[in-house]
Amino acid sequence: MLQEFVFGQERRTERECKSLLKVRREELAALQQRIKQAGLPVIVLLEGWSASGKGRTIQSLIRDLDPRFFRVLSVGPPTPAEQRWPFLKRHFECIPEGGKVLFLDTGWMEETVRAYLRGDLSDQEYQKRLESINIFERQLTAGGYLLIKIFLHIDAQCQKERLDGLAADKETLWRVNDEDRRQNKNYEKNLAVFDSYLEATDKPWAPWKVIDSTVAPKANLAAADWVYQQTTAALESRPQPVHPEYHWDMAPPLPLAQADLTQTLEEKEYRKQLKKCRAKLAALHNELYRKKVPVVIAYEGWDAAGKGGNIKRLASALDPRGYEVLPIAAPTRDELARHYLWRFWTRLPKTGHIAIFDRSWYGRVMVERLEGFCSTEDWQRAYDEINEFEKELVDSGMVVLKFWVQIDKDTQLARFNERQADPAKQWKITEEDWRNREKWDAYETAINEMLARTSTTFAPWHVLESVDKRFARIKAMKIVIEAIEQAL
Known part of the structure; x- marks a missing residue:
C-alpha cells in the first residue's frame, strides 16, 4: 500500500482545498447530529509517520463539531501499570458509547509496530499481535461500531525537514525524540513494516485510507472527505465482517443431565479438606503475586445453586489485597451503549491478582439470548467471540477458569421455598428467579449448547455438582489449586 504510493496526485491548489474543506466541515457538523440520533459509535484512528501531521489533521476535523459528543485521545506508549494487563485492554476500555465519536492520535498500530x-516482539509474536488486532477490529464492527482508519504518509525528506523545523524552535523541541530520529534514519525499514501492517489489517469492514500529508490543506481535505464518506455510508448500510470458520480445539463437554448429583462429602471430612485447601491456596496466591500471574475465575449456574457460598469459601483463602469478587448484574446504561465485552475487559485483573466473576460474559448466550435482549445473530456470533476473548487472555499469560454450578430442578424448588420462608434469606429470592424457573428447559438447552461450544482446551468448563454444597466447594478449590500449580 505504501511502497507503491505516488505522492503529489492531488492537483487542486491549496486555496481550492481550503475552500472545499470549509464546506466539508459544515457537512461533518451536520453529520454529527445524525450520528447522535442513530446511536452510532464512531472511532477515527489516525496513524502515520512522526511529524506527518496527525494532531493538525484531528484539529481540522473537529473544528466545527459539537465538543459534547466527541473525545480526542492521544495514545502514548503503555505505562508500566498498563503493561500489567493484556495488550488490548487499554484500547478496548476507551471505546466510545453509541452516538459519540472518538478521535485517536495513534493507537494499537503505532504501539505494535514500534x-x-x-525487537520487543518476535516475528511469531508480531503475527499473533496482528491476528489479535484483526479480531479486535472485527468484533467492534460486528458489534455496531464504525472504525475509520487513516494513515498519513510523507517521504523521508519531508519528515526530516519537519523534524528539523520542530527541533529548531524551543517551543516545539519537546515534540522530537530519539525514536522519531531513528525512524527517519531507518525510513526504508520502517516503511516496509508499516506496509506489512497496513496490508495485514486492511479489511472491507475497516479499510485503511492512505493520505499524502505533504501539503497540510490537501491532507486535511482528504481526511475530512474520507470521514464523511465512511460515516454517511455507515448510516445507510455497511459491509458486515466475514466471520472466520473456526475449528476450536475443544475439551469434551459434560451434558448437564449426565452430572452425578449424588456425590457428597461428610461434614468432618469437609472441614479437614477445607482447611488443607485454604492453606494451599494462600501459599499459591503469594507465589502468583511474586511471579505476576493473573487469574480469572468465572462462575455461572442455576439460581440457588450455591455460587455465593462457593465463592465465599474460595475467597476466604486469599489475601484480600490481591483479589476482587465482581458480581455481574444487568448492564448499566453506559455498558449497554458499548460493546458487550467492554464491561469485562475493563474489569480484568492485573498481573499477580485474581478476579472472581459472579456471572460473566456468558450472559450473552443465556439470559440475553432467552430474554430477547440481543438479536439471534448477536448471540450466535458470541460463541466464537467469547472463545476469542478467552484465548486472548490465556495467550497473555492469564489463567482462565470457568465453573458451572449444577443442581436439579427439585433441589432448586426446595431452596427457593426455604429462602421464601426465612426472613433472613428473603432478599435472595426475587420474582425474576421464579420467572426464570418457568423456563428451566429452555435454559438447560441453551446451557448445554454453551458448554459444547465454549469448553475449549485452553479454557474448559468445570461442572460443580452442588446438591451437596460442601462437595462442590472442595471440588472448586481443588480445581483452582491444580490450575494455578500448572501455570506456575
Whole structure:
C-alpha cells in the first residue's frame, strides 16, 4: 500500500482545498447530529509517520463539531501499570458509547509496530499481535461500531525537514525524540513494516485510507472527505465482517443431565479438606503475586445453586489485597451503549491478582439470548467471540477458569421455598428467579449448547455438582489449586 504510493496526485491548489474543506466541515457538523440520533459509535484512528501531521489533521476535523459528543485521545506508549494487563485492554476500555465519536492520535498500530522494530516482539509474536488486532477490529464492527482508519504518509525528506523545523524552535523541541530520529534514519525499514501492517489489517469492514500529508490543506481535505464518506455510508448500510470458520480445539463437554448429583462429602471430612485447601491456596496466591500471574475465575449456574457460598469459601483463602469478587448484574446504561465485552475487559485483573466473576460474559448466550435482549445473530456470533476473548487472555499469560454450578430442578424448588420462608434469606429470592424457573428447559438447552461450544482446551468448563454444597466447594478449590500449580 505504501511502497507503491505516488505522492503529489492531488492537483487542486491549496486555496481550492481550503475552500472545499470549509464546506466539508459544515457537512461533518451536520453529520454529527445524525450520528447522535442513530446511536452510532464512531472511532477515527489516525496513524502515520512522526511529524506527518496527525494532531493538525484531528484539529481540522473537529473544528466545527459539537465538543459534547466527541473525545480526542492521544495514545502514548503503555505505562508500566498498563503493561500489567493484556495488550488490548487499554484500547478496548476507551471505546466510545453509541452516538459519540472518538478521535485517536495513534493507537494499537503505532504501539505494535514500534515494539516490533525495537525487537520487543518476535516475528511469531508480531503475527499473533496482528491476528489479535484483526479480531479486535472485527468484533467492534460486528458489534455496531464504525472504525475509520487513516494513515498519513510523507517521504523521508519531508519528515526530516519537519523534524528539523520542530527541533529548531524551543517551543516545539519537546515534540522530537530519539525514536522519531531513528525512524527517519531507518525510513526504508520502517516503511516496509508499516506496509506489512497496513496490508495485514486492511479489511472491507475497516479499510485503511492512505493520505499524502505533504501539503497540510490537501491532507486535511482528504481526511475530512474520507470521514464523511465512511460515516454517511455507515448510516445507510455497511459491509458486515466475514466471520472466520473456526475449528476450536475443544475439551469434551459434560451434558448437564449426565452430572452425578449424588456425590457428597461428610461434614468432618469437609472441614479437614477445607482447611488443607485454604492453606494451599494462600501459599499459591503469594507465589502468583511474586511471579505476576493473573487469574480469572468465572462462575455461572442455576439460581440457588450455591455460587455465593462457593465463592465465599474460595475467597476466604486469599489475601484480600490481591483479589476482587465482581458480581455481574444487568448492564448499566453506559455498558449497554458499548460493546458487550467492554464491561469485562475493563474489569480484568492485573498481573499477580485474581478476579472472581459472579456471572460473566456468558450472559450473552443465556439470559440475553432467552430474554430477547440481543438479536439471534448477536448471540450466535458470541460463541466464537467469547472463545476469542478467552484465548486472548490465556495467550497473555492469564489463567482462565470457568465453573458451572449444577443442581436439579427439585433441589432448586426446595431452596427457593426455604429462602421464601426465612426472613433472613428473603432478599435472595426475587420474582425474576421464579420467572426464570418457568423456563428451566429452555435454559438447560441453551446451557448445554454453551458448554459444547465454549469448553475449549485452553479454557474448559468445570461442572460443580452442588446438591451437596460442601462437595462442590472442595471440588472448586481443588480445581483452582491444580490450575494455578500448572501455570506456575
